[in-house]
Amino acid sequence: MKLSCLLVVLCFGVGGLAGKYSRELNDQTNSQPSNDGKNTVEFRVAKLNQVWEKAIRMELPPVRQAELHSDLKIQEKDELQWKKIKAEGLDENGEREAKLRRSFNVILAKYGMDGKKDTRILESNNLKDHVGTEGDVFDDPRLDKLWNKAKISGKFSEEEMSSLRREFQHHKDKIREYNIVMDTVSRTEEIHKNVISPIEGDVKEHVLHQKHTDLKDKMRDLNQGFERLRKLSHEGFSEDSEFKEPRVMELWDMAKRANLTEDELDSLKEELKHFETKVEKHSHYQEQLELSHQKLRHVEALGDKDHILRNKEKYNSLAEKTREMGYKMKKHMQDLTSKISRNGVNRNEL
The missing domain is CATH 1.20.81.10 (RAP domain)
Structure with a gap:
């Protein structure tokens, strides 16, 4: 009986900490689903899980939500890698830890979750008298x-x-x-x-x-x-443009400035072509997810429960696929960037 009471107290104690981004919570790895198989914890790092739950409460647009999920998955991978490195005593100066904290802050700010009103628009000294018009779409x-x-x-x-x-x-x-x-x-x-x-x-x-x-x-x-x-x-x-997608063009320009041989450049070009296909496919899924969300809202307004259920299942499946593709695409881009950087990008211009 005493043991049961102790377990109950401990459970409530852990639950009371759920709203804090604490070091103890970050060490939790609760990735197991509940008995009904539906209430699965999305992330193994607690603070990332809390960000995700907050995004759902905020009702971020579906494409932004999928993008956030991909960013959090990348952050999770980097956080778990850092924990291994730290355990081996390989981050003595805290450089990687500082970089992780920085990337987490960027995610919070990027999706409007850092508690600040976004007024961080880049100003141009010679265009202070610029007046907004309908054609101003890029801030x-x-x-x-x-x-x-x-x-x-x-x-x-x-x-x-x-x-x-x-x-x-x-x-x-x-x-x-x-x-x-x-x-x-x-x-x-x-x-x-x-x-x-x-x-x-x-x-x-x-x-x-x-x-x-x-x-x-x-x-x-x-x-x-x-x-x-x-x-x-x-x-x-x-x-004769090699690529069409901005991120791929950026990587190709970066590769051409790096100390790569002709053979290495040719090999990378082929890899970038495959990556561009992945980027284009992801963009297509994002468009379909937005259309699916609009259709679901329309069906919900009509009130047909069976129709709503069918559309919701399609929407959830598409959202999951878009998140998965987004993560794979961003992970691939991260790997390509590291690969090019390892070969020595020319930094003389700095």
Whole structure:
């Protein structure tokens, strides 16, 4: 009897901690389904599970929800790898831990879950008097100006305009991520000013240096990306373009700047072609998921329970497939980026 009471008390004690992002919770790996097989814990890292549950409560749009799920799966993989590395004593300076914390903060900010109103739009000093119009779709005056020029240039087919729009959207996302990292650096600098302990100061100095390095890399990528968009908007797509998808083009440009042999470049080009097919397939599933969600909302308004159930099953199946494909695509991109980086990207321009 005493043992039963103790177990009940312990269960309630654990349940009371569920709302906190604590170190103890992060060490839990509750990935087992319940008896009915439906209430499966999505992630083995508790703080990621809590983010996912919050996203469901927030009713994020289906495509954003699928994207978040993929990002959390990547974060989970990296967190679990880091725990192994830490256990082996291979992260003495805390560099990987700081990077993980940074990527987690980026996820929270990216999906509006960091408790801040998103005002991190990149400002341009020479365009302060820019006034928003209906043509402003990328939250940045320089991008909007290029986009509007491209639309009226007559140089692009409907398919090319679709590809160009994806490039612009990709660049907009990169600007937003840059601002998120810049925001976290500013906050770290404020904390750093208040440090008293010399040892603690050395650790935070190292973390701050890593963040500044990240910012420098991201700013370089932004400048190169904008220059590419400027060139595309003025000259159009060349007939001998190797790839169409922005992320694949970015990887190919990165590979051409790396110290790769001709054979290695040819091999990578083939791999990137397969990756581009994966990206295009994922984009198609995202579009289908959005359409399925709209249809489900329409059917729910009609009130036919059997019809609702059938559409809900189709929607849930499509959502699961989109999440799975999104994770595989992002994991593949992460692997490709690491592979190219290991071969020595030319950093002289930094």
